[in-house]
Amino acid sequence: MSTFGARLLHFLTSFPLPTTLPDNVLAFSPYLEETPQALLSQFAARYYADNRPRVALLGINPGRLGNGRTGVAFTDPVALTACGIPNELPQQREPSSQFIHEVIAALGGPTVFFDNFYLGSLYPLVLLREGRNYNYYDSPALTAALAPAIRLSLQLQVHDVGLRRDVAICLGRRNGEYFKRWNQELQLFEQIRVLEHPRYLMQYKRRELAANVARYINVLTDIIN
Numbered sequence: 001m002s003t004f005g006a007r008l009l010h011f012l013t014s015f016p017l018p019t020t021l022p023d024n025v026l027a028f029s030p031y032l033e034e035t036p037q038a039l040l041s042q043f044a045a046r047y048y049a050d051n052r053p054r055v056a057l058l059g060i061n062p063g064r065l066g067n068g069r070t071g072v073a074f075t076d077p078v079a080l081t082a083c084g085i086p087n088e089l090p091q092q093r094e095p096s097s098q099f100i101h102e103v104i105a106a107l108g109g110p111t112v113f114f115d116n117f118y119l120g121s122l123y124p125l126v127l128l129r130e131g132r133n134y135n136y137y138d139s140p141a142l143t144a145a146l147a148p149a150i151r152l153s154l155q156l157q158v159h160d161v162g163l164r165r166d167v168a169i170c171l172g173r174r175n176g177e178y179f180k181r182w183n184q185e186l187q188l189f190e191q192i193r194v195l196e197h198p199r200y201l202m203q204y205k206r207r208e209l210a211a212n213v214a215r216y217i218n219v220l221t222d223i224i225n
Helices: 004-014 034-047 077-082 095-107 110-116 140-162 173-186 198-204 206-224
Strands: 025-028 055-059 117-121 126-129 168-171 192-195
Touching: 004 034, 004 140, 034 110, 055 173, 077 095, 095 110, 095 198, 095 206, 110 117, 110 206, 117 140, 140 173, 168 173, 168 206, 173 192, 192 206, 198 206
Parallel strands: 055 117, 055 168, 168 192
Antiparallel strands: 025 126
């Protein structure tokens, strides 16, 4: 019997790369590179080696310094080490990863968190424009070009990887507008709960870190219970 982790690896390593994208945007898959793939495999074997469906926390699309290096969503090299997976990557922090792993620690640590939840993105590939992170919704032309792939991504994560369908958590309010629209079309989740994106909270609300972590914990514990 396949595991949640094995199915996740297959989804990420086989997800199709676009041939061309508008606005000089480039997409790349960190999961096809040797180091991120190896680290993701270790992570999946450690935390997803069962067949239990998880509640998804879905962001926008991965960034180049966290997921782009480690292969693990919202997890920079420092956080990956804290999850028990040492690595030789530059030990640099990434703001979204910092926030999410504060939440993970407050919930009881990685084992408790990943037993119940899955971190991912609506679109699983890194998007770059002029070498900088770019969001799938940053231009109407890009959104239109990627919409079929995002629909496919959501369907594969639900049906093939194995997510709980009673509820999903969307990270980012603008992301949530698109997510709800696609979910209404695809009928994948019964309910979508939207939280402020970790990057926004770290950039503009850092002084309220404890309160924002507590807000996440309230939502997560409500779902677990």
